[in-house]
Amino acid sequence: MDLIDKAAEGAALSKEEWLSVISDKEKYPDERLRNMASSIRDSVYGRKVYLRGLIEFTSYCKNDCLYCGLRRSNARAERYRLSPDEIVSTCVHGYSLGFRTFVLQGGEDPWWRDERLVPLVKKIRSVCPDAAITLSVGERSDESYKALRKAGADRYLLRHETADREHYSRLHPSDMSFDNRMRCLRTLKRIGYQTGAGMMIGTPGSSFETLASDMTFLQDLRPEMVGIGPFIPHHDTPFASEDRGSVALTLRMLSIVRIALPHVLLPSTTALATASSDGQIAGLEAGANVVMPNITPMGEREKYLLYDNKKISDEEDGDNLSSIMERFRRAGYKGSLERGDFRA
């Protein structure tokens, strides 16, 4: 039995062991990892792909992450903020399309303090009682996470971005802290959110070592969801002329995460679909089981630009569910509008 078989049986691997799984392509070829991951996904979730309605509700952000097009220093970013009423109507529209999970994602926008966000979550909870509410609004206080949970939020996405402290400080300004990000993730788990962590692949300064740290971190945190996509440079950021992350390595990491965390809800991300024309299906083949079509009102969708050339039509369009479903069917998957909660 080699390392990846041990991981598949639930053993915790050391950082050095993960390093060899990630980097040794002779012993652990992509194809082997993909086949293992895909059959694990099939035995836990079948060929179902859970669809989430993504609402990018604010492009304001107080943070200055070096990789992100919405960073506060980017004076050229077009800023918008949907009103609470617009967000509720977007959910109601999404609900009528069939969506039973809404992902409210935004920059860290101070306008959305608890006094505004808590009533919004309550309102969505009351108009869409059987839908899951996922928040993705960054680092907040423990009290805020508790209040939002109590208001009806079920899940929370907060990528850790990298589990390597040094690397984290290369990607973020000095007023952001690795420890605080970790605190937030532990709090979210403790409060009872289905919690999503995750990392970009191929950011400047990343290496097989930083990915090995990501794996030991994920095995320790045991998040219910993991978001993984390639880094894609944005022209108005300090990383404008850096190389984009590798699609092949992204797919390899998706498979490794599926093997290490068999029950994880694992999206085939927009960044992956942007980096490669067949990226979305390739993500599913690698072990993913979630896709998050965009239901942000048209007009705003093209302003939420974390990176260049973000895919905004076709397979990302929540208003075009039938073509999404059809594409999945042709690839041997079945799009599902169920809530699709994490199953232990």
Ligand code: 5AD
């Ligand atoms: N390329 C790829 N992903 C990015 N994100 C932010 N900027 C980029 C980029 N340039 C990801 C981060 C963040 C998520 C919302 O989007 O991982 O957590």
